[in-house]
Amino acid sequence: xxxxxxxxxxxxxxxxxxxxxxxxxxxxxxxxxxxxxxxxxxxxxxxxxxxxxxxxxxxxxxxxxxxxxxxxxxxxxxxxxxxxxxxxxxxxxxxxxxxxxxxxxxxxxxxxxxxxxxxxxxxxxxxxxxxxxxxxxxxxxxxxxxxxxxxxxxxxxxxxxxxxxxxxxxxxxxxxxxxxxxxxxxxxxxxxxxxxxxxxxxxxxxxxxxxxxxx
Amino acid sequence: xxxxxxxxxxxxxxxxxxxxxxxxxxxxxxxxxxxxxxxxxxxxxxxxxxxxxxxxxxxxxxxxxxxxxxxxxxxxxxxxxxxxxxxxxxxxxxxxxxxxxxxxxxxxxxxxxxxxxxxxxxxxxxxxxxxxxxxxxxxxxxxxxxxxxxxxxxxxxxxxxxxxxxxxxxxxxxxxxxxxxxxxxxxxxxxxxxxxxxxxxxxxxxxxxxxxxxxxxxxxxxxxxxxxxxxxxxxxxxxxxxxxxxxxxxxxxxxxxxxxxxxxxxxxxxxxxxxxxxxxxxxxxxxxxxxxxxxxxxxxxxxxxxxxxxxxxxxxxxxxxxxxxxxxxxxxxxxxxxxxxxxxxxxxxxxxxxxxxxxxxxxxxxxxxxxxxxxxxxxxxxxxxxxxxxxxxxxxxxxxxxxxxxxxxxxxxxxxxxxxxxxxxxxxxxxxxxxxxxxxxxxxxxxxxxxxxxxxxxxxxxxxxxxxxxxxxxxxxxxxxxxxxxxxxxxxxxxxxxxxxxxxxxxxxxxxxxxxxxxxxxxxxxxxxxxxxxxxxxxxxxxxxxxxxxx
Numbered sequence: 001x002x003x004x005x006x007x008x009x010x011x012x013x014x015x016x017x018x019x020x021x022x023x024x025x026x027x028x029x030x031x032x033x034x035x036x037x038x039x040x041x042x043x044x045x046x047x048x049x050x051x052x053x054x055x056x057x058x059x060x061x062x063x064x065x066x067x068x069x070x071x072x073x074x075x076x077x078x079x080x081x082x083x084x085x086x087x088x089x090x091x092x093x094x095x096x097x098x099x100x101x102x103x104x105x106x107x108x109x110x111x112x113x114x115x116x117x118x119x120x121x122x123x124x125x126x127x128x129x130x131x132x133x134x135x136x137x138x139x140x141x142x143x144x145x146x147x148x149x150x151x152x153x154x155x156x157x158x159x160x161x162x163x164x165x166x167x168x169x170x171x172x173x174x175x176x177x178x179x180x181x182x183x184x185x186x187x188x189x190x191x192x193x194x195x196x197x198x199x200x201x202x203x204x205x206x207x208x209x210x211x212x213x214x215x
Numbered sequence: 216x217x218x219x220x221x222x223x224x225x226x227x228x229x230x231x232x233x234x235x236x237x238x239x240x241x242x243x244x245x246x247x248x249x250x251x252x253x254x255x256x257x258x259x260x261x262x263x264x265x266x267x268x269x270x271x272x273x274x275x276x277x278x279x280x281x282x283x284x285x286x287x288x289x290x291x292x293x294x295x296x297x298x299x300x301x302x303x304x305x306x307x308x309x310x311x312x313x314x315x316x317x318x319x320x321x322x323x324x325x326x327x328x329x330x331x332x333x334x335x336x337x338x339x340x341x342x343x344x345x346x347x348x349x350x351x352x353x354x355x356x357x358x359x360x361x362x363x364x365x366x367x368x369x370x371x372x373x374x375x376x377x378x379x380x381x382x383x384x385x386x387x388x389x390x391x392x393x394x395x396x397x398x399x400x401x402x403x404x405x406x407x408x409x410x411x412x413x414x415x416x417x418x419x420x421x422x423x424x425x426x427x428x429x430x431x432x433x434x435x436x437x438x439x440x441x442x443x444x445x446x447x448x449x450x451x452x453x454x455x456x457x458x459x460x461x462x463x464x465x466x467x468x469x470x471x472x473x474x475x476x477x478x479x480x481x482x483x484x485x486x487x488x489x490x491x492x493x494x495x496x497x498x499x500x501x502x503x504x505x506x507x508x509x510x511x512x513x514x515x516x517x518x519x520x521x522x523x524x525x526x527x528x529x530x531x532x533x534x535x536x537x538x539x540x541x542x543x544x545x546x547x548x549x550x551x552x553x554x555x556x557x558x559x560x561x562x563x564x565x566x567x568x569x570x571x572x573x574x575x576x577x578x579x580x581x582x583x584x585x586x587x588x589x590x591x592x593x594x595x596x597x598x599x600x601x602x603x604x605x606x607x608x609x610x611x612x613x614x615x616x617x618x619x620x621x622x623x624x625x626x627x628x629x630x631x632x633x634x635x636x637x638x639x640x641x642x643x644x645x646x647x648x649x650x651x652x653x654x655x656x657x658x659x660x661x662x663x664x665x666x667x668x669x670x671x672x673x674x675x676x677x678x679x680x681x682x683x684x685x686x687x688x689x690x691x692x693x694x695x696x697x698x699x700x701x702x703x704x705x706x707x708x709x710x711x712x713x714x715x716x717x718x719x720x721x722x723x724x725x726x727x728x729x730x731x732x733x734x735x736x737x738x739x740x741x742x743x744x745x746x747x748x749x750x751x752x753x754x755x756x757x758x759x760x761x762x763x764x765x766x
Binding site: 007010011013014017018020021024025133137138 | 456478480483486488491
């Protein structure tokens with residue numbers, strides 16, 4: 001019985017890694033589509049998003065089955081409940097990556113300096129997503145905490161990008177449409193950062209049993 | 216074991232108890248009955264004599280207390296009974312013992328009472344007058360005796376139970392102790408029970424067998440480990456649940472992963488799209504091949520499903536570092552593209568000039584000028600093709616030249632001689648300083664290298680500049696230094712000047728093929744020599760060739 005349970009837990013772990021990897025694919029494809037202006041990559045992001053949706057349902061099923069049939073306690077219960085929370089965050093990351101990919105079909109990054117911070121923001125967010133998945137895979141508490149800390153930087157970058165876009169629109173009203181689209185992209189990136197933070201927090205919870213917000 | 220011993224002891228104790236009880240009761244009962252009969256016979260004879268002498272008066276006067284005495288007349292009527300009223304008693308002639316006495320003189324009978332609890336023993340004797348005297352003694356029956364003995368027997372049984380329990384405890388402890396003391400991993404030769412010998416022998420031989428198999432397995436594993444850990448290719452064996460069953464260091468290095476935990480999923484090592492696809496495909500039963508790029512390393516993953524008895528049991532992943540291969544591939548592609556381009560430029564020029572001449576658009580006095588153009592371009596082409604041939608020979612493992620002792624001084628003098636005319640044209644002074652020992656090498660290549668260096672030094676010089684070839688012997692070996700006062704090489708280009716077709720000046724205005732320094736580099740490498748470059752833009756460059764000391 002226990003053996004079967006362990007097997008299922010292991011499967012859950014593998015599925016979560018796969019979901020994390022898909023998230024990474026989605027966000028890096030979306031960011032690449034944005035930064036390099038290759039709309040073909042947007043399709044890849046959207047494909048990854050659909051796959052993520054499917055996988056979320058699968059993992060959810062598995063978690064519920066585990067909860068009902070095995071009635072886990074202590075660490076196992078923590079792991080499964082953390083997984084349940086994590087998949088919704090991962091799925092949201094995928095959604096927002098797809099939203100960015102969708103926007104890249106209409107928006108072109110201006111070729112000048114201003115684009116630098118949004119690119120930096122995208123890179124920082126990709127780093128966060130990768131690190132949060134890594135912290136889960138390696139059960140690395142320090143890395144999980146580093147992700148939470150990195151969110152502040154992404155928030156600061158968001159403010160910076162916002163003021164840059166205000167400057168852009170103020171200088172040339174014709175850029176209004178593009179400026180607003182870019183603002184949306186930045187907002188999505190910022191939200192992805194928040195979700196990555198959530199994931200990292202759940203990783204911390206599943207390791208220590210204490211959610212960082214409940215300290 | 217204790218339980219069995221307890222049962223055995225208890226059973227034996229109880230059965231002995233019961234058997235002796237039955238035996239004793241049976242034997243004693245029979246014996247007592249005989250004694251009673253004997254006593255009755257004596258008493259009867261004694262009383263009979265009294266009656267013979269004194270008649271009824273004897274019976275009435277004596278007032279017997281013990282046994283029941285009945286005197287029966289010859290017709291069966293009871294004359295006297297010391298327990299009951301004779302008148303009320305029925306006729307006794309049909310009683311077994313009386314009939315027997317009347318017939319034979321004496322008779323006996325035993326009759327059970329109605330309750331079975333008692334029985335009566337009768338003895339009858341015929342008197343001389345034909346009447347019969349009968350004495351009766353009442354006795355407890357066997358069952359009664361047994362029931363009476365029940366209490367002490369139960370007591371004994373309880374005692375036997377306790378004793379059995381205690382003995383079982385002691386005995387089993389004593390019996391089991393030597394068995395428990397046997398060391399199963401190494402049972403000694405001496406055994407407390409010889410009955411255990413076959414078992415222990417079996418254990419011993421099985422222990423040996425197991426140890427041998429474990430040793431073999433360990434040896435196999437060590438061999439396998441030795442093989443895989445020295446492979447430059449990464450090897451991963453995974454099961455159907457993607458758990459890593461076996462891995463080697465190269466795989467971890469190529470995937471940039473740390474040591475995986477026990478039974479960790481292979482996806483923990485790497486979760487890049489291509490790698491995931493490989494794992495999925497292989498576990499779905501298909502071969503798969505993907506290129507993984509991670510930073511500046513590049514590796515190719517081959518995934519193969521593993522089947523056993525027709526069922527998929529896992530997959531084997533081989534990872535190969537193809538960074539170098541990919542880089543060479545890129546170089547080759549670039550080289551081909553460059554060669555085509557370099558060949559096309561002079562050919563286009565030749566073609567154009569020839570076309571103009573063919574169409575008669577050239578005035579007769581200009582023909583020699585145009586023909587000169589064609590000649591120059593064709594020469595450039597030849598130079599280029601020659602350089603490419605030299606390079607490809609070096610690539611193939613060197614030209615078919617003999618290794619000889621070469622005097623660097625002679626070679627340098629020859630080269631400077633060849634370049635004297637060109638130097639004069641560019642108003643560059645040539646000089647040679649110092650001397651050094653001979654080196655081992657292929658003369659053509661040594662000359663080629665020094666020629667190329669000096670040729671460059673002249674070609675990229677400024678009017679009024681100088682080229683100095685310095686020979687010296689140092690600790691490391693023989694050195695040839697070519698110093699010029701030319702235009703120099705920008706810092707960012709210094710690392711690239713040895714690449715094929717790389718030119719600092721992209722305009723091709725300085726002539727040359729772009730292969731000179733590449734030939735120097737490859738030639739030096741072929742000879743085992745080293746090339747060093749110091750340069751400062753606008754001031755000049757210094758190339759140093761260091762030949763290893765010839766031993």
